[in-house]
Amino acid sequence: GEDVEQSLFLSVREGDSSVINCTYTDSSSTYLYWYKQEPGAGLQLLTYIFSNMDMKQDQRLTVLLNKKDKHLSLRIADTQTGDSAIYFCAGAQNRDDKIIFGKGTRLHILP
Amino acid sequence: AAGVIQSPRHLIKEKRETATLKCYPIPRHDTVYWYQQGPGQDPQFLISFYEKMQSDKGSIPDRFSAQQFSDYHSELNMSSLELGDSALYFCASSLDAYNSPLHFGNGTRLTVT
Numbered sequence: 001g002e003d004v005e006q007s008l009f010l011s012v013r014e015g016d017s018s019v020i021n022c023t024y025t026d027s028s029s030t031y032l033y034w035y036k037q038e039p040g041a042g043l044q045l046l047t048y049i050f051s052n053m054d055m056k057q058d059q060r061l062t063v064l065l066n067k068k069d070k071h072l073s074l075r076i077a078d079t080q081t082g083d084s085a086i087y088f089c090a091g092a093q094n095r096d097d098k099i100i101f102g103k104g105t106r107l108h109i110l111p
Numbered sequence: 112a113a114g115v116i117q118s119p120r121h122l123i124k125e126k127r128e129t130a131t132l133k134c135y136p137i138p139r140h141d142t143v144y145w146y147q148q149g150p151g152q153d154p155q156f157l158i159s160f161y162e163k164m165q166s167d168k169g170s171i172p173d174r175f176s177a178q179q180f181s182d183y184h185s186e187l188n189m190s191s192l193e194l195g196d197s198a199l200y201f202c203a204s205s206l207d208a209y210n211s212p213l214h215f216g217n218g219t220r221l222t223v224t
Contacts, residue, residue, distance in 0.1 A: 042216060044215075088154070098159055098167050
């Protein structure tokens with residue numbers, strides 16, 4: 001089955017770029033997701049990428065996928081205080097398969 | 112845009128009681144997933160339904176059951192509640208089509224005392 005690993009904490013200064021990394025084990029993962037969770041709130045889908053893509057950009061967010069290393073990253077440009085949250089990496093084999101979450105990376109914004 | 116609706120938002124129950132959580136998927140979405148997120152934990156998959164049939168099962172206790180109805184809404188029934196069942200329960204929905212990611216509701220926070 002899928003196993004998703006990500007670092008637990010990241011501190012970034014306001015205005016800098018944040019890069020959150022994730023590795024996954026199942027090379028057949030078709031869909032890879034990034035979800036954002038603010039304290040006490042739900043899971044907000046930020047972006048997702050298909051395994052046949054290398055990169056996806058959406059405004060301040062850039063997702064990079066290295067299939068060979070099974071490594072996924074989320075870059076947030078011009079990090080703001082509102083970006084402070086837990087970011088979950090998640091993978092799924094098929095669109096209609098369950099998704100497996102990483103432990104989440106807690107992004108802390110320094111003034 | 113319409114989102115996944117979960118009710119109630121908060122629920123407080125005592126040990127050994129029963130709880131029912133409801134999920135209303137995004138219109139036209141035919142697949143529903145249930146996840147459990149304990150304090151400080153990542154969400155864990157419980158069960159999923161596609162077209163009213165159970166499609167996959169995860170770490171769902173035998174004390175829990177779920178179903179998807181003809182209008183595609185789903186209910187998670189939890190009996191003989193234990194303190195360890197206190198968690199945030201998320202429902203997600205998706206459309207069985209290419210390029211359709213999972214969208215999560217805001218969750219139901221269950222507290223068992």
